[in-house]
Amino acid sequence: MKSIETGNNPSSVRLTNIPVLDYEEFFSQVDELMQVESNHCLNYFAVSFDDHYRFICCIGCDEKHTIILFSHEQPKTKEIRLKSITPIHFQFHVFEREIAENFGIVFTGHPWLKPVRYAFDRASTGMVMDNYPFFSIDSEELHEVGVGPVHAGIIEPGHFRFICNGEKVLHLEIQLGYQHRGIERLFVEKPLLIQKAILSESIAGDTAIGHSLCHTGLIEVLGGLDSIDSLSAERIIALEFERIAVHIGDTAALCTDIGYQFGQVVNEALRTIIINTTQLWCGNRFGKGLIRAGGTHYPLTKETLIKMKGNLDEVMERYLQITERIFSMSSVLGRFETIGKVTLKQALRIGAVGMAARSSGLKRDIRWSHPFGMYNKNEFDPVTLQKGDVWSRAMLRKQEVERSVAVIHDLIKLLHGDVTVSPPVNEPKLQPGSFAISLTEGWRGEICHTAITDKEGRIIHYKVKDPSFHNWMALALAVRGQEISDFPLCNKSFNLSYCGNDL
Amino acid sequence: MIVLILAIFTALFFPGIIVRVKSILSGRKGPGLMQPWKNILLLFRKGSVISKTTSFIFRIAPVIYLSTILVSLLLLPFPGLPSLFDFTADFILLAYLLALGKFFFIIGAMDTGSSFEGMGANREALYSLLAEPAFFILFGTLALLTGHLSMHSIFNYFQMSGYDSVIIGIIAVYILIQIGMIENSRMPVDDPKTHLELTMIHEVMVLDHSGFDLALIQTGTALKFALYGTLIANILIPVSWEIPGRIAVYLLIQVIFATIIGILESFRARKKLMKNPQFIATLSSIALVAFIISLLMISKLIQ
Numbered sequence: 032m033k034s035i036e037t038g039n040n041p042s043s044v045r046l047t048n049i050p051v052l053d054y055e056e057f058f059s060q061v062d063e064l065m066q067v068e069s070n071h072c073l074n075y076f077a078v079s080f081d082d083h084y085r086f087i088c089c090i091g092c093d094e095k096h097t098i099i100l101f102s103h104e105q106p107k108t109k110e111i112r113l114k115s116i117t118p119i120h121f122q123f124h125v126f127e128r129e130i131a132e133n134f135g136i137v138f139t140g141h142p143w144l145k146p147v148r149y150a151f152d153r154a155s156t157g158m159v160m161d162n163y164p165f166f167s168i169d170s171e172e173l174h175e176v177g178v179g180p181v182h183a184g185i186i187e188p189g190h191f192r193f194i195c196n197g198e199k200v201l202h203l204e205i206q207l208g209y210q211h212r213g214i215e216r217l218f219v220e221k222p223l224l225i226q227k228a229i230l231s232e233s234i235a236g237d238t239a240i241g242h243s244l245c246h247t248g249l250i251e252v253l254g255g256l257d258s259i260d261s262l263s264a265e266r267i268i269a270l271e272f273e274r275i276a277v278h279i280g281d282t283a284a285l286c287t288d289i290g291y292q293f294g295q296v297v298n299e300a301l302r303t304i305i306i307n308t309t310q311l312w313c314g315n316r317f318g319k320g321l322i323r324a325g326g327t328h329y330p331l332t333k334e335t336l337i338k339m340k341g342n343l344d345e346v347m348e349r350y351l352q353i354t355e356r357i358f359s360m361s362s363v364l365g366r367f368e369t370i371g372k373v374t375l376k377q378a379l380r381i382g383a384v385g386m387a388a389r390s391s392g393l394k395r396d397i398r399w400s401h402p403f404g405m406y407n408k409n410e411f412d413p414v415t416l417q418k419g420d421v422w423s424r425a426m427l428r429k430q431e432v433e434r435s436v437a438v439i440h441d442l443i444k445l446l447h448g449d450v451t452v453s454p455p456v457n458e459p460k461l462q463p464g465s466f467a468i469s470l471t472e473g474w475r476g477e478i479c480h481t482a483i484t485d486k487e488g489r490i491i492h493y494k495v496k497d498p499s500f501h502n503w504m505a506l507a508l509a510v511r512g513q514e515i516s517d518f519p520l521c522n523k524s525f526n527l528s529y530c531g532n533d534l
Numbered sequence: 535m536i537v538l539i540l541a542i543f544t545a546l547f548f549p550g551i552i553v554r555v556k557s558i559l560s561g562r563k564g565p566g567l568m569q570p571w572k573n574i575l576l577l578f579r580k581g582s583v584i585s586k587t588t589s590f591i592f593r594i595a596p597v598i599y600l601s602t603i604l605v606s607l608l609l610l611p612f613p614g615l616p617s618l619f620d621f622t623a624d625f626i627l628l629a630y631l632l633a634l635g636k637f638f639f640i641i642g643a644m645d646t647g648s649s650f651e652g653m654g655a656n657r658e659a660l661y662s663l664l665a666e667p668a669f670f671i672l673f674g675t676l677a678l679l680t681g682h683l684s685m686h687s688i689f690n691y692f693q694m695s696g697y698d699s700v701i702i703g704i705i706a707v708y709i710l711i712q713i714g715m716i717e718n719s720r721m722p723v724d725d726p727k728t729h730l731e732l733t734m735i736h737e738v739m740v741l742d743h744s745g746f747d748l749a750l751i752q753t754g755t756a757l758k759f760a761l762y763g764t765l766i767a768n769i770l771i772p773v774s775w776e777i778p779g780r781i782a783v784y785l786l787i788q789v790i791f792a793t794i795i796g797i798l799e800s801f802r803a804r805k806k807l808m809k810n811p812q813f814i815a816t817l818s819s820i821a822l823v824a825f826i827i828s829l830l831m832i833s834k835l836i837q
Contacts, residue, residue, distance in 0.1 A: 288733075292559075293559070370806075
């Protein structure tokens with residue numbers, strides 16, 4: 032058997048059940064699977080055991096709604112050289128870079144084997160931020176513009192190196208890693224479940240619910256906890272609330288970047304109503320503390336439900352009015368249309384996920400392809416747009432907000448303000464010797480958490496993948512051939528996470 | 535001298551009015567009218583941080599920028615009253631005094647060696663260059679129409695009476711408002727509120743200025759608004775009115791000018807940077823229309 036296929040999300044398998052191939056076989060297996068367009072790499076990482084590395088590859092099959100797992104092992108020798116997958120399947124580039132950085136494994140033929148985030152325990156401590164090997168062109172006409180890591184606005188640190196011909200961008204290189212906090216290591220070191228839950232909420236501050244939901248799914252599948260429907264519905268409501276809040280906030284931010292004040296202030300006000308509703312529910316505007324394994328501290332009461340419905344209707348009415356105005360205004364359309372284009376072919380090659388993929392016509396949505404929780408009950412139909420420009424990404428946000436509101440209204444009907452939901456489980460006994468994977472569609476896209484447990488059921492390896500990890504490449508491609516002054520707008524239209532990438 | 539006093543007086547309220555209008559239109563209360571000036575006064579009390587890579591040009595640039603604007607104000611007539619220095623073709627000196635200030639401002643920005651400021655300087659130079667023809671064609675038209683060459687006499691003889699001069703007057707006011715917006719780095723060409731280095735034009739050029747120097751530049755910018763407002767007032771105000779009436783209307787025009795800027799900035803998005811040259815070139819063509827109209831008018835007079 033060359034691979035193991037599972038249709039559940041989240042799901043756990045015995046670590047020993049994941050087939051171990053030799054590298055040749057592994058390579059051809061990846062090649063074979065990636066020939067199918069609807070397959071993409073969910074995660075590919077290496078785990079260090081006592082005497083060997085184990086490389087685990089998780090491929091998501093969107094059409095068949097399954098997750099395919101396989102691995103290969105490599106004894107620890109001084110220098111490990113492996114043939115790189117990147118030249119034929121580009122979406123593996125960042126995963127191979129990460130493995131190379133962490134374990135000093137050389138992928139021969141990889142065109143771009145540069146550090147990803149300068150992890151604290153990286154293989155070569157000689158690699159530091161100051162000597163990052165930037166791509167450069169020796170030319171009289173071209174000039175380089177470096178932006179960041181300290182920016183004029185309040186955004187996270189990241190360095191962008193442009194090679195420009197006048198105002199036109201020829202190439203953009205993005206160097207991140209400034210936000211590296213060692214999240215994955217902390218997941219292993221922190222003994223208590225509550226610590227892990229709080230950690231998962233802090234992976235990316237704007238996706239607190241998305242990441243904690245993904246983490247909780249992982250713990251529940253490892254701990255063998257069944258979640259009841261009403262709890263599951265509440266979680267989906269929280270996730271969709273987060274999506275609505277961020278999408279509306281991004282609509283405001285897009286208006287800010289093109290200097291359209293009216294659109295900005297109206298959307299900002301609407302976002303406040305949404306996050307205040309979350310606060311009313313669980314005491315935190317970003318939903319921290321809301322999602323815990325096995326139960327909840329904050330069941331949805333009747334009063335909250337009524338208030339929630341009222342707020343949603345109000346926000347929706349006003350949001351539709353303002354977006355109608357935004358998307359029919361010539362000065363706005365002049366800035367949005369045909370800017371920052373990512374083609375379907377590019378999206379496929381880089382393995383784009385989430386909004387970035389859907390705005391380029393690539394139907395890739397975990398809620399549809401690997402449904403979890405209440406999405407299992409009725410099939411979710413993701414929004415896709417074809418053009419792949421800033422307009423598409425803005426429009427996608429508007430349409431996804433509408434879709435999310437519909438989802439929430441459907442789920443609210445199932446709930447009756449039943450507050451007898453059990454409180455969270457403190458320390459569930461995790462299944463020993465297992466590998467677990469959990470996927471969630473956060474507002475930005477597919478979030479993937481994986482964990483490996485040892486014989487006593489302790490987590491010995493934890494891997495987080497934020498959608499930004501795939502999608503930063505989309506931004507770099509989007510600004511090619513664009514004006515450099517449109518970069519901030521392109522950047523905002525993706526709104527990728529720096530800390531989610533840096534972990 | 536009356537223009538200088540009035541212009542400084544208007545400049546005190548001008549930025550405040552714009553901010554207030556924008557705040558009210560976005561549903562907020564907004565800061566007090568004097569808040570921009572309180573900020574500038576605060577900056578005046580601070581020292582400047584000057585980068586070691588810069589030369590003396592960086593330090594004198596803000597001073598020259600402000601002083602050219604102050605001298606330009608002395609060149610401006612008040613409706614019906616001559617300016618301090620009233621001579622033939624003084625509008626050419628006016629245009630190039632402002633250009634001199636801008637020139638130093640630009641090379642001051644280039645002096646820092648920052649790639650952003652180079653880009654900003656590049657853009658600013660291009661836009662001033664494109665806006666210049668509009669300004670001169672406009673004044674050429676007015677000179678042709680009135681047969682006079684100094685600003686005082688041009689405005690004295692140019693009166694909006696009769697439908698043909700009304701057309702020229704409207705075009706002139708429109709062009710002056712737009713040039714005022716471009717030269718002061720407002721929408722739709724530039725966005726004074728932006729926080730994104732790569733899209734900035736004027737703002738990026740002042741990134742390295744701080745404290746006292748920054749205060750000089752901001753004072754200059756506020757005065758520049760009053761300067762263009764004065765030109766507009768000169769076109770609109772009939773000289774036959776009493777002086778107090780003219781002063782009142784002058785102030786009213788300035789307030790309306792500021793309000794128009796606030797409204798324009800609230801309800802539209804900024805232009806794509808590549809489209810700006812096209813937009814500014816349009817102003818020149820509109821000025822050309824005025825020029826052709828006035829040619830027609832004159833040939834009518836001859837016949």
